[in-house]
Amino acid sequence: MTNKPLSTLLAAQAEKGQPLPVFKALDDLCKELVGHELFTLLYVDGQEVARIYSNRPEEYPVSGRKLMGPTPWGDLVLKNKQPFIGYDKEAIRWAFFDHELIESMGLGSVINVPVIYDDAVIGTLNLLAPEHYYREEQVALVEQLAPALVPAFLQARAEARATSNRSI
Template identity: 45%
Template sequence: MEMPDYNAFVEAVAAAGGQPDRAYAALEKLVKDVVGVKLFTIMTSDTTDKLSERIYSNMADVYPVSGTKPYNETEWSEIALDRQETFVANTIEDIAKVFDDHELILSLGCESVINVPIIVDGEVIGTLNCLHERDYYTEERVRAADALKLPGAVCMLLHAQQKREENR
């Protein structure tokens, strides 16, 4: 695998103003370059209270940024949140086993998903959710997704900083 070009992402993070949205958009471009994506969302994860929050979506009309919502314990949470491994499903049938919105996912032309856990200080603080056509996320692309973990962590930490500033 070729090393991704992080320069645009680094410049977006360093830029004053428009944060963290500027960093989220740069992360989306990096995700497209590294593994490819049709639908891309960023979710926070609170594994203590079992809550998640969508903080970015490239299809906000269908998957809007929203408040927190509880998540159920499933094969997905066991893999992505408990074992802290990338969750992979390459068919809509496998997606349907863990995601209630599988019909909406299919209507968008997506039948594959990888959920890349973002881990800071031993805890999953969020996931990068990448969806594409059937059988898209090959072993090579899943391995390549590891290169997205650090930029994902930067975005999650920018989000946490924004929340702290809002609560002052």
């Protein structure tokens, strides 16, 4: 990978209105480098993950939550800090309870990369595309970008928790 993606992300970190500029820059970079139709970012909150960015908010809105910790996918990505690549719809069905929605969008392959900080997974970077789209070498490209998300993830997670803890 050239320095262009990293310099693009670092420049996005200097923009006002964080963390959205970083999330959008990463969305654009992943689209250019690897390709995707659905791009989401999730932070870990106990056994759940909460969505803090989505390029398709109609189907996958920000603030959506799902239980992912006590699952085989959760063991692999959240507990063992390993990326997951799903090549086909069978892999999507194995990993996600919302596979019917994913398939209805014409998607059938996925890359999930853990975002790790202080030896803990604080979130995941998720790309989905049509079946048989992704290859193993694409995972490494996405893994190189994930650490640039740490400051933005920490900020977004803190803001989301503060919002959800407010009394009505």
